Amino acid sequence: MYSFDYQRPADRAAAVAAIQGDARYLAGGQSLVQAMRLRLSSSERLVDLGGIAELKGIKVDAGSVTIAAMTTHAEVAASAAVQKAIPALAELAGGIGDPMVRNMGTIGGSIANADPAACYPAAVLGLGATIQTNKRSIAADAFFLGLYDTALQPGELITAVSFPIPQKAGYAKFKQPASRFALVGVFVSQGAGGVRVAVTGAKSCVFRVKAIEDELTASFTPDAAKAVKVPATDINADLHGSAAYRAAMISVMASRAVAAALGR
Ligand SMILES: Cc1cc2nc3c(=O)[nH]c(=O)nc-3n(C[C@H](O)[C@H](O)[C@H](O)COP(=O)(O)OP(=O)(O)OC[C@H]3O[C@@H](n4cnc5c(N)ncnc54)[C@H](O)[C@@H]3O)c2cc1C
Secondary structure, eight states, X not given: OOOOEEEOOSSHHHHHHHOOTTOEEESSOTTHHHHHHTTSOOOSEEEEOTTOGGGOOEEEOSSEEEEETTOBHHHHHHOHHHHHHOHHHXXXXXXXXXXXXXXXXXXXXXXXXXXXXXXXXXXXXXXXXXXXXXXXXXXXXXXXXXXXXXXXXXXXXXXXXXXXXXXXEXXXXXXXXXXXXEEEEEEEEEETTEEEEEEESSSSSOEEOHHHHHHHHHOOSHHHHHTOOOOOTXXXXXXXXXXXXXHHHHHHHHHHHHHHHXXX
């Protein structure tokens, strides 16, 4: 690794103030430190968010689940409150990576990183969540801009993510067996804002599929999702699967996500 300075502030204000030049926030380190070890990324200073109590915890009220940025995947998976309000979100968190990744990785780090195969972006977009930062609230539809690219400005700190509680939701992931990242993952929800279908792993950035949303609005059934043929245009292709294969898997995973949402 290239050498770097390390700071561990005790509050949000000190963390934001410490971000100067090419300094970066350090959350669970499960993406950032891996990239630095491979010399794919470097930073002269890391500002560790791990000592900031106000960035941890889960709150549930009548209409929403709000998860603070430094809450780990394992904490979301184990939360009885999340399991009751949005079981699909707890299940998604419990299916991320391996125990080390789940015990260290955080929701804020996952969303800020915007890995094209990550699971949380599908839940954020598929539930129509709101990302809260130290400066503003950002709707999910305006947050993910491209490959590892988000609407965050330099130094902007994610503080929490608020998920509206849907009537029904489900997540199905066809995973890369070694890493458990999504080759294709689909999050489906039915709630006050209608039906939302968000796909991860299949393009350079998480995206919604209107054709499946329209079919599920007419009939919220696994067969309705499976019947939609998704075009292979702009779909990822690599040694794990061709574009045509991944496009076909979108309908299959959407149908499994609907089945999960219906408890089948
Ligand atoms: C072996 C392995 C398997 C994995 N499998 C999966 C999987 O199946 N599904 C999945 O979704 N993910 C998977 N991951 C990724 C994992 O979920 C990471 O935890 C996540 O991508 C990054 O979270 P982190 O807390 O570790 O963030 P870090 O690595 O610490 O940070 C990532 C980026 O986000 C920025 N950042 C962090 N917190 C904030 C914040 N609050 N505000 C603004 N910017 C911030 C950092 O500066 C950095 O640029 C896997 C990782 C590994 C190593």
